[in-house]
Amino acid sequence: MFEFDFIEWLSSQMAEHPDVVLGVGDDAAILMASGDLQVLTTDLLLEGVHFELGSATCEQIGRKALAVSLSDVAAMGAIPTVAVLNFAFPKTLAFAAAQAIFQGSLQLAREFKVAIVGGDTNRWNQGLVVGSTVLGRMQHSGWRLSGAQPGDLLLVSGSLGGSLLGKHLDFAPRCDLAAALAPFIGIHAATDISDSLTIDLAEICRQSQVGVCLEAARIPVAPAAHLRAEQTGKPALEHALFDGEDFELLLAVEPQVAGRMLAEPRLAGQLTPIGFFDGSEKLVLRRPDGSEEPLPIRGYEH
């Protein structure tokens, strides 16, 4: 039987993890609850919405399903610990393809020392669905969307735009960066860029009740955004502002602390200051020529 064989096979793929008392194969997993705070996040990836079976490999689909949840854990400043995965496989999908999807998740899980402790496997006559739920732990109170303060600098990791050309399938969730940043006191808010720089930034502003000035000239525009600009005829900056699925960290940080981060050799080149928050509740885009306009808020429409 497909489901049974699949679970037998994936159970054989698991490594040990200090938080896991009992993993796959029972009604539920058993975990050690440490004294720290935990974070819990979940995502559901759908064929035709978040990936196409034709253009993404099975490994990439499985990888992305877990990666988007790891990115959320990183955006809280937490360390991911355990995950459960859900699969709805089309009945036409081969067993080897199901294995490859799981392998994609598992390889990423190993990379970040995350234990896969359970899941639910089903087959049906419709599209492929992969769900992931990840637990993490942290020793601070969490980088919330609501904590940005006037005067905070806006920092972003990596570079932005053109994710559809490939990065949306093979991005590295910023867990290592989050772990390196966790000891810094003065990170007031954070999120990961999934919808788009402008949408996710607007959500920080809304929840924090602050305004922001985003400096266009400082935004790290990805090479893929330039490639995409050649295809669309739009400026590469627009792709950095609106494409989404960059899965980079967006942080609101106390200026002195941001200065220390930017000077820290271990973090060299990983963070770019791209603006500052203020008490205005206005969202402003400052163009390279110094002119300012209301920040347009939009993203990729699935």
Add this chain to the structure above:
Amino acid sequence: MFEFDFIEWLSSQMAEHPDVVLGVGDDAAILMASGDLQVLTTDLLLEGVHFELGSATCEQIGRKALAVSLSDVAAMGAIPTVAVLNFAFPKTLAFAAAQAIFQGSLQLAREFKVAIVGGDTNRWNQGLVVGSTVLGRMQHSGWRLSGAQPGDLLLVSGSLGGSLLGKHLDFAPRCDLAAALAPFIGIHAATDISDSLTIDLAEICRQSQVGVCLEAARIPVAPAAHLRAEQTGKPALEHALFDGEDFELLLAVEPQVAGRMLAEPRLAGQLTPIGFFDGSEKLVLRRPDGSEEPLPIRGYEH
């Protein structure tokens, strides 16, 4: 926007919970990790496999999605604490229907004091998918599938069979019974009956490396199994053995402890002894006339 409005609306439905530091609305929820052990379980319900949009109400679908995971938590002997829900809504589904699905989950969550702390809402052009992931905590080492011992009595809660006639949509997950049983030392193994009495019992035997003698005359056959038997022309007992989706607890218990449970007024009528485990590794069905045969292992094929 459907997704945004839906999340805004559902955020307004949430109550406070002592384990929840931060609920819906950020990248992840923040939870208090207590010193106890935790359990983690997940399920994915698919239109046309686990429910039909035509015959189940939206509330029933949302309720079942959470109930199956609560049942798994009960089957570990744990108390459910928090849940996250995932939705893939067909684009043709009305906003009010999406709300009704969530209401079904939320009402059950409130009944069992479970906090819904996050989720992922998507729309697509295919069937309805509802996923749930539930965390629970327990103060013992967990009722595992692998712990049954020769000599243990086999107990079952409630009655079995004919679940398709309605119970599979409105069953009460046995969380309260599990909480009442948790203080008893001597529950060696447990599961909930999802696939079928025979399949789930066989899994306990396989993992525990024990045999079992199931006494047909003792099995509590549900009224629905008799109704179903009238429809199918098969004996009602067959429906109790093979229908599945009863979501009753199946327990392997030390005989003296089982005796105390069955004598306990608070538990009166909630548990029935239906057989015993032995060291034979054989699975046997003892018919009412005393004859024995190998236990047929099968369940409802989705």
